[in-house]
Amino acid sequence: MINKVLIANRGEIAVRILRACRDLGIKTVAVHSTADADAMHVRLADESVCVGPPQPRESYLNIPAIISAACVSGADAIHPGFGFLSENSVFAHMVKEHGLVFIGPKADHIAMMGDKIMAKKTFARLGLPMVFGSDGALNNIDKATKMADEIGYPVLIKAACGGGGRGMKIAQSRQNFAEAYETARHEAGIAFGNDQVYLEKYLSNPRHIEFQIISDEFGNAIHLGERDCSMQRRNQKIWEETLSLVITPEFREKFGQKIARAMGELGYVGVGTLEFLYENGQLYFIEMNTRIQVEHPITEMITGIDIVREQILVAGGNRLSLSQDDVMFRGHAIECRINAENSDTFLPSAGTVTNYHCPGGPGIRVDSALYDGSKVPPYYDSLIAKLIVQANDREQCLARLRRALGEYVIEGVDTLIPLHQNLADDPDVISGKFDIHFLERKITGKT
Numbered sequence: 147m148i149n150k151v152l153i154a155n156r157g158e159i160a161v162r163i164l165r166a167c168r169d170l171g172i173k174t175v176a177v178h179s180t181a182d183a184d185a186m187h188v189r190l191a192d193e194s195v196c197v198g199p200p201q202p203r204e205s206y207l208n209i210p211a212i213i214s215a216a217c218v219s220g221a222d223a224i225h226p227g228f229g230f231l232s233e234n235s236v237f238a239h240m241v242k243e244h245g246l247v248f249i250g251p252k253a254d255h256i257a258m259m260g261d262k263i264m265a266k267k268t269f270a271r272l273g274l275p276m277v278f279g280s281d282g283a284l285n286n287i288d289k290a291t292k293m294a295d296e297i298g299y300p301v302l303i304k305a306a307c308g309g310g311g312r313g314m315k316i317a318q319s320r321q322n323f324a325e326a327y328e329t330a331r332h333e334a335g336i337a338f339g340n341d342q343v344y345l346e347k348y349l350s351n352p353r354h355i356e357f358q359i360i361s362d363e364f365g366n367a368i369h370l371g372e373r374d375c376s377m378q379r380r381n382q383k384i385w386e387e388t389l390s391l392v393i394t395p396e397f398r399e400k401f402g403q404k405i406a407r408a409m410g411e412l413g414y415v416g417v418g419t420l421e422f423l424y425e426n427g428q429l430y431f432i433e434m435n436t437r438i439q440v441e442h443p444i445t446e447m448i449t450g451i452d453i454v455r456e457q458i459l460v461a462g463g464n465r466l467s468l469s470q471d472d473v474m475f476r477g478h479a480i481e482c483r484i485n486a487e488n489s490d491t492f493l494p495s496a497g498t499v500t501n502y503h504c505p506g507g508p509g510i511r512v513d514s515a516l517y518d519g520s521k522v523p524p525y526y527d528s529l530i531a532k533l534i535v536q537a538n539d540r541e542q543c544l545a546r547l548r549r550a551l552g553e554y555v556i557e558g559v560d561t562l563i564p565l566h567q568n569l570a571d572d573p574d575v576i577s578g579k580f581d582i583h584f585l586e587r588k589i590t591g592k593t
């Protein structure tokens with residue numbers, strides 16, 4: 147039984163977790179850096195502990211400070227949110243060693259999925275289809291070139307420990323393969339402390355489709371359908387939808403069950419997302435995220451399931467409160483990531499919010515930690531709010547989205563609201579014709 151949760155995160159996700167805890171009657175402890183002393187997650191929590199100066203390394207990534215804060219405040223569990231320490235298997239292990247519950251999967255599963263080569267091997271063994279590529283790490287240029295020739299160009303060189311859209315290089319032809327390979331290894335070594343890379347066929351027009359799963363320690367595993375996250379800039383998601391326009395109900399049911407079975411066989415406990423690329427009617431596995439995801443609210447909107455609540459409950463040793471037959475999908479939902487960035491240049495914009503008005507009305511949900519006078523510090527991820535809209539069908543959803551974007555006022559920092567307004571009016575977006583390269587093409591004006 148969990149009574150008090152320390153939330154090792156900040157911003158909207160810290161507030162989201164806090165809300166699930168409060169609904170469950172669980173006490174909350176916020177941690178914060180000195181830059182976030184007045185932040186919304188600190189204001190709303192039952193208690194708060196300052197864990198260090200603004201730089202993430204010294205505060206939100208400071209493992210001794212966070213575990214000490216949990217022990218001192220009498221928390222019995224830690225929720226890592228996403229980013230920061232959420233996929234750090236050493237942290238998950240240490241939390242357990244201190245007699246606390248880690249609200250996430252077992253440390254071994256985090257480590258397994260954090261190494262994308264291992265993750266691919268695991269799911270290939272469990273029968274999921276893979277993007278054509280190398281079987282494992284390629285540590286020498288001759289072997290790598292031979293493999294690239296076999297795969298056929300363009301080839302993607304990916305870091306085994308990459309994440310957040312970073313650690314990927316495209317080789318368009320054999321001529322630039324050696325340079326791309328060496329650069330990818332060098333950059334991976336610096337960014338992730340591990341220079342192992344593997345190769346994948348670079349798919350020219352895929353969609354990004356991912357399945358949400360939840361499972362408990364009693365072997366119950368279910369899926370909550372898929373999300374289409376093809377709208378990306380620099381391999382980072384900007385806008386997500388569910389259900390996808392390209393997945394039929396029959397395919398969803400069959401494939402979803404296959405994934406749920408695979409999770410059961412793995413003995414995975416908690417929430418997770420399996421990411422795939424979709425091309426020519428096929429899904430190809432690329433990676434698994436072992437944490438709650440930014441875009442989880444769209445699934446919550448169409449299923450009515452509080453995923454964070456279930457996540458906390460299963461981490462506390464409870465059975466899943468629902469079975470696959472309880473999962474129904476109602477209408478369509480879209481999430482727009484409102485980043486504090488200039489809509490034209492994408493330059494991050496820090497500052498103070500001088501005027502804030504949040505949209506409302508039927509089908510609208512806003513997950514944010516903003517308020518009039520709140521600070522957007524320059525040290526952290528630029529995601530400051532998520533606008534989530536649900537309606538009976540996609541057309542109505544887009545109409546509601548346009549209305550909500552028109553109502554949303556955030557002054558004092560630049561935001562991506564104008565970009566989202568532009569997307570919501572785009573004929574290709576309206577007809578649902580977009581792949582992972584659509585946004586980049588639209589921004590650069592290339593067709």
Ligand code: ADP
Nearest residue numbers: 308309310311312346347348349354381432582
């Ligand atoms: P990360 O962990 O950094 O998010 P992923 O493996 O999930 O890395 O890939 C992120 C994005 O990169 C995908 O959503 C897709 O847009 C693009 N991508 C990944 N693999 C391929 C591929 N084989 N071909 C084309 N695009 C890819």
